[in-house]
Amino acid sequence: MSGEILQLQPRLHCIAACVPQGARLADIGTDHGYLPVWLLQNGKIDFAIASDINAAPLEHARRTAQRYGVAARMDFRLCAGLDGIAPEEADTVAIAGMGGETIVAILQAAPWLRQSDRTLLLQPMTKAELLRPWLAENGYCIRQEHLVRDKGNIYAVMVVHPGNSAAPTAAEAWCGAGLLHDPLYGDYARSRVRKLESAAAGLRSARSADSALLASLESDACALRKKIKEWEDANGT
Numbered sequence: 001m002s003g004e005i006l007q008l009q010p011r012l013h014c015i016a017a018c019v020p021q022g023a024r025l026a027d028i029g030t031d032h033g034y035l036p037v038w039l040l041q042n043g044k045i046d047f048a049i050a051s052d053i054n055a056a057p058l059e060h061a062r063r064t065a066q067r068y069g070v071a072a073r074m075d076f077r078l079c080a081g082l083d084g085i086a087p088e089e090a091d092t093v094a095i096a097g098m099g100g101e102t103i104v105a106i107l108q109a110a111p112w113l114r115q116s117d118r119t120l121l122l123q124p125m126t127k128a129e130l131l132r133p134w135l136a137e138n139g140y141c142i143r144q145e146h147l148v149r150d151k152g153n154i155y156a157v158m159v160v161h162p163g164n165s166a167a168p169t170a171a172e173a174w175c176g177a178g179l180l181h182d183p184l185y186g187d188y189a190r191s192r193v194r195k196l197e198s199a200a201a202g203l204r205s206a207r208s209a210d211s212a213l214l215a216s217l218e219s220d221a222c223a224l225r226k227k228i229k230e231w232e233d234a235n236g237t
Contacts, residue, residue: 006038006068011123014148014157015096018121019044026051026090028081028106029098033061033074040070049085051077081106082113092119096157100127104134113162114139120160128156129174129192133167141165145176147184154188171223180231189228196221 008016012035019025019039026049027036036048050065052058058076065071077084082093093113095103103122107113113120120140124131135142141163148155156176168177174192179185200217203210231237 004068006034006041006064008034008038009150010148011150011155011157012038012096014146014155015094015121015123016042016044018119018144018146018157018159019092019094020119022046023092023119024090025049025092025094026082026085028093028095029053029057030061031057031097033064035094035096036074037061037064037068037070040073041068047073047075049075049077049089051079051082051084053078053080080109082110087112087115090118091116092121094121094123096121096123097125100124100129100131103131107134107138107140115162117161120158122158122160123155125155128176131158132173132176135160136165136167139164142177145178147179147182147188149184149187154184154191156188169223170220171227174220174224175227180227180234183235185231186228186235186237189224189231193221193224193228196224 016035016038021044023045024047025036025039025045028051030036030050030052033050036050039045040048050061052061055078058078062071062076065074095106103124122131132142139162140160142158142160142165144159146157148157175185175189196217200214200221203214
């Protein structure tokens with residue numbers, strides 16, 4: 001057993017904190033395998049499956065596991081999404097570090113995730129505003145959501161279970177329904193407003209602007225500004 005302890009960056013540490021004790025974990029798109037290796041080193045889980053669609057990152061994960069002395073308690077799968085993982089092998093699935101659209105595609109290809117009360121830990125790098133409505137429309141419920149700052153960016157970590165949930169409002173699609181208590185909410189929401197304003201400005205400068213899309217962007221930005229004001233009033237800022 002290696003005496004060296006892996007240190008996680010804040011984004012992955014936030015995900016690790018959401019993993020249930022003793023979970024049967026599948027880490028999808030594992031990259032260097034840092035998340036399952038840390039969880040094994042710290043006794044939070046006993047075994048993990050690490051999968052990736054590409055051979056090179058999966059080999060990186062294998063080397064990480066060997067370096068930190070946990071390779072015997074991991075299985076490495078070269079597969080797209082959950083294609084190489086059987087339903088009974090995992091009760092907790094982490095899908096992190098990729099775009100919201102990619103996460104949606106992975107979930108669409110594995111409808112068995114809704115068959116029992118599994119925990120999904122989703123961390124979109126982009127397009128979270130597409131992922132949240134999709135989850136509500138397809139039999140998933142965001143039970144918790146956390147914000148974490150890492151390398152100057154703020155990311156959302158979603159704890160998701162099968163279940164019914166109401167469709168999110170525009171502001172909730174962009175910034176989550178349960179994040180107003182989070183100290184990072186103001187910065188996160190303002191960054192979403194800037195993204196909307198930039199997209200709207202780009203449309204206005206186009207020769208043939210999509211008026212419906214422009215109106216939607218402006219409406220979403222307005223809804224978010226109201227939420228920011230609500231957050232500021234609640235936090236005395």
